[in-house]
Amino acid sequence: MPEPILQLHGLDAHYGDFQALYGVDMKVMEGEVLAIIGSNGAGKTTLMRSITGLLSNGPAQIKYRGVDISAQRADEIAVQGLAMVPEGRQLFPSLSVRENLMIGAQVGRKGPWDLDAVYKLFPILEERKDQQSTSLSGGQQQMVAIGRALMANPDLILFDEISLGLAPIIIKDIYEALPGIIGEGMSAIIVEQDISKALSVSSRVYCLQEGRVSLEGASDTVSREDISRAYFGIE
Amino acid sequence: MDWLNAIVQGTLLGGLYALFAAGLSLIFGVMRLVNIAHGDMIILAAYLGLTVTTATGLHPLLALVLVVPTMGVIGYVLQRGLLNQTLGDDLLPPLLVTFGLSVIIQNGLLEVYSADPQKMDAGALETASVAVGGLNLGVLPVLTFAVAVAVIWGLQWTFYHTALGRAFRAVSDNQDIAQLMGLNRRHIFGVAMALALGVTAIAGILLGIRTSFDPSIGGGRLIFGFEAVIIGGLGNLWGTLVGGVILGVAQTVGAKIDPGWQILSGHLAFLLILAIRPNGLFPRIS
Numbered sequence: 001m002p003e004p005i006l007q008l009h010g011l012d013a014h015y016g017d018f019q020a021l022y023g024v025d026m027k028v029m030e031g032e033v034l035a036i037i038g039s040n041g042a043g044k045t046t047l048m049r050s051i052t053g054l055l056s057n058g059p060a061q062i063k064y065r066g067v068d069i070s071a072q073r074a075d076e077i078a079v080q081g082l083a084m085v086p087e088g089r090q091l092f093p094s095l096s097v098r099e100n101l102m103i104g105a106q107v108g109r110k111g112p113w114d115l116d117a118v119y120k121l122f123p124i125l126e127e128r129k130d131q132q133s134t135s136l137s138g139g140q141q142q143m144v145a146i147g148r149a150l151m152a153n154p155d156l157i158l159f160d161e162i163s164l165g166l167a168p169i170i171i172k173d174i175y176e177a178l179p180g181i182i183g184e185g186m187s188a189i190i191v192e193q194d195i196s197k198a199l200s201v202s203s204r205v206y207c208l209q210e211g212r213v214s215l216e217g218a219s220d221t222v223s224r225e226d227i228s229r230a231y232f233g234i235e
Numbered sequence: 236m237d238w239l240n241a242i243v244q245g246t247l248l249g250g251l252y253a254l255f256a257a258g259l260s261l262i263f264g265v266m267r268l269v270n271i272a273h274g275d276m277i278i279l280a281a282y283l284g285l286t287v288t289t290a291t292g293l294h295p296l297l298a299l300v301l302v303v304p305t306m307g308v309i310g311y312v313l314q315r316g317l318l319n320q321t322l323g324d325d326l327l328p329p330l331l332v333t334f335g336l337s338v339i340i341q342n343g344l345l346e347v348y349s350a351d352p353q354k355m356d357a358g359a360l361e362t363a364s365v366a367v368g369g370l371n372l373g374v375l376p377v378l379t380f381a382v383a384v385a386v387i388w389g390l391q392w393t394f395y396h397t398a399l400g401r402a403f404r405a406v407s408d409n410q411d412i413a414q415l416m417g418l419n420r421r422h423i424f425g426v427a428m429a430l431a432l433g434v435t436a437i438a439g440i441l442l443g444i445r446t447s448f449d450p451s452i453g454g455g456r457l458i459f460g461f462e463a464v465i466i467g468g469l470g471n472l473w474g475t476l477v478g479g480v481i482l483g484v485a486q487t488v489g490a491k492i493d494p495g496w497q498i499l500s501g502h503l504a505f506l507l508i509l510a511i512r513p514n515g516l517f518p519r520i521s
Contacts, residue, residue, distance in 0.1 A: 054411050074414035084415055092408040095401060103405050106398070107417035152417070 005030050005156050005187050006051065006082075007063040013043070013050045013211075020046040021211045028156065033188045035202035035219060037195050039231060042208040044191045045087055048160045051189075052084050053077040064156075079107045083154035087161040087191075089145040091133040098129040100144050104151030111153025112184065118147035121177065139170035146174075146181065156187045163194055175201060195227060209233050240370050241491040242484055247372070249483030250380030251445070253476040254438035255460035256467075257387055258431035264470045264519075265403045265427040266322060268329050272336035274457030276432060279340055280306050280439025281448050285353055295355040295444050303436040310432030314425040322424070337453065344450035352447040361444065379441050383479070386434055387472050393430075394472070403427060462505040468515030477516060481508070 004027040013021035021043050028034050038044050049055040051062060053074035062070045069077050083104070091100050101118055119126035122143040128136060133144055142162060149157055163171040171194070178201050182188045192198035199205060199219045207215035207230035215222065215230030255277060262268050270276075280302055287298040313336075321328040363374040394400035405413040406423045414420060442448060442456070462482050467474030482501050489500020508516065 052415055054414065073419065074411070075417045075419045078415055078417040086412060086415070090409060090412045092405045092412070094404040094408050099401050099404075102398075103401055103413075103416050103418075106402070148416075 003030055003066070004028060004063075005032075005065060006189075008051075009061055009063070011047070011050060011061045012058060013046050013055055015046075019211065021050065024208075024211075024213055026206055026213065028187050028189060031185050031187055032204065033182055033190065033202045035198035035205040036189060036191045036208060037193070037198050037205060037227070037231065038208035038214075039193070041210075043211040044208055045160060046211075047208065048084060048087075048158050048189075048191060051158065052082060078152065079109075081109060081153070081155035082158070083149040083152040083156075084158040085142075085145045085149045085160060085162055087164065089138075089141045091141055091144055091148070093132065093134045095133060096130050097125055097133050097136065097144055100133050101125070101147050101151050104148035107152045109153040113150040113153050115151075118150060121150075121181070122147060138166050139173070142166060142170070142174060150181065154186065156189070157182070159188065159190045161191055161193065163192065163197060171197070195231070207231055236369060237491065238488070241487045243370055243372065244376065245484030245487030246480050247376035247380045247483070248487060249463075249476070249480030250376070250383035251438065251441060251479070252459045252463045252482050253383045253479030254379070254386060254434065254441065255456050256463035256475045256479055257383075257390060257472060258435045258438070259457075259460045260464045260467075260470070260472055260475045261390060261431045261434070262427055263464070265407050266424045267326070267407075268318065268322065269326070269333070270431075271330060271333040271457065272340055272453075273333075273435065273460060274455065275337045275340040275344075275453035276306070276435050277439045277442060277456050277460075278448055278450060278453040279344065280432075280436040281355070281443035282344055282348055282353070282450075283436070284440040284443055285348075285355055288355055295357050295440055296360075299437060299440055302440060303433045306432040306436035306439075307429040310428040310430075311425040313432075314428035315421060318428065319421045319424055341450050341453060348450065350449055350451070352449045353443075354447040355440070355443040357444040375441075375445060379445070382437060382441065383476060386437060387476050390430070390434070391472050399426065459501070462501065465515050466505060466508050468518030470519035471515075471517045474515060474517035474519075 006028040008024055008026040011021055011024040012019065024047065036044055036047065046055065050057050053069070053072055057070040059070055060068050064080060064082060092103065095103065101115060124140055125143055125147060128140065133141060136144065162174060175197055190198055190202060202219045205217060205219045205222060206213055207227065209230060215226055259270060259273050262270055283302045283305060284295055284298045287293060287301050288295050317332065318329060321332045360375055364371045365374060394403060402418050402423050405416065406418060406420050410420050459482060463478035464475050466481050467478030481504060485504035486497045486501040490497035
């Protein structure tokens with residue numbers, strides 16, 4: 001029986017007076033790919049910010065490898081092998097492509113991912129390595145963001161809306177590359193608005209609706225009907 | 236020849252102003268902190284140098300070996316213990332807190348060292364000069380300018396060719412995402428302030444050899460530093476050197492026309508550039 005790598009117990013999240021998450025329970029098993037779907041404003045990105053430590057959490061709400069990380073800072077959590085490909089890429093504009101990748105390795109974790117491995121996965125990045133990251137196309141920027149997260153050699157990687165704002169052909173390329181990226185025992189959480197894409201690469205799925213989990217199930221058995229009910233909240 | 240002399244002397248003076256400004260430019264670039272106490276920290280470094288030289292008999296330039304790391308430690312502790320708490324979306328708290336620091340440092344220096352002007356004794360270095368093509372250049376101003384170029388080159392190299400510099404730029408770009416890369420921004424800011432005050436220590440010692448100083452003159456050095464940063468454009472260290480030189484030349488040329496115009500003409504040159512290029516000559520940060 002594999003252990004959960006990440007476990008959330010009744011996670012609440014607030015922005016000032018506004019509560020964005022209500023008692024979210026969730027777990028990610030070792031080596032599992034989990035999908036989180038939900039409409040705009042359902043709390044998906046908030047959930048990512050809570051897990052990575054960018055939002056402060058209540059005590060004992062997030063356990064990573066059995067250790068309570070709720071009160072830890074984002075940089076302390078990152079060092080333990082949790083990386084994120086943030087929504088909207090968010091590359092560092094003052095850094096070149098190569099430097100953006102290098103900074104992902106700042107956490108100093110050993111593993112299969114280094115500059116050569118990332119260049120092998122996305123050869124275009126080697127050609128563009130000395131360019132400012134913002135001069136790349138959206139799809140290429142997304143490759144840098146993915147490469148930057150991989151450079152940390154994470155055990156758990158979070159993909160927040162990686163298809164947002166990209167052309168369908170590029171989304172297809174990136175999703176085709178995903179199994180090769182996630183392989184080798186890495187766990188992943190994929191946050192997506194594109195439900196069929198999310199289901200196709202994951203083993204289990206959670207749906208969020210207005211800050212609560214509205215559906216949980218195996219990706220290959222959940223029905224369209226259940227999903228649309230959980231997604232839109234229509235009975 | 237007199238005019239050429241004024242321009243050359245002003246250029247060399249600009250090196251000192253660039254040293255005043257480099258620390259300001261660095262911390263603004265990394266953490267958007269405007270340090271109102273920067274001038275007083277220059278004077279604090281000069282007094283630390285004075286204490287070291289009188290206590291040990293060391294030459295002021297050798298005192299740098301002690302004063303630079305001391306100021307660096309003060310910078311790191313100050314940033315981690317106090318200034319990090321003031322940083323956020325609002326620019327006002329760091330301004331107010333560093334303004335308070337400025338008052339505290341000035342009065343602290345007044346208590347310890349009194350209001351009497353002091354000067355560091357650098358022996359023959361103070362009066363030595365070399366003749367270059369009909370001009371007499373003071374060795375100290377030439378040395379100051381060379382140090383300024385070396386310091387700015389060193390900072391620039393650190394920024395663009397080291398992991399620390401990459402971290403500075405990443406934190407400056409996007410603090411949240413930098414945290415996700417395992418960078419503790421509070422520590423990075425502490426290191427940036429340590430580096431900035433290390434440079435400030437060099438500026439303070441060179442100032443203390445060149446002229447006499449007392450606890451009240453920090454404000455004026457802050458203004459010169461600010462003007463150099465803004466003329467050069469925010470976030471560009473070589474621009475800061477150019478800004479220092481423009482300010483220095485404006486002052487010496489002004490003084491050549493009428494000795495009373497020295498400071499005024501520096502400010503006028505600053506105003507003029509601000510009117511034509513509100514973002515400075517070579518801005519990297521808009």
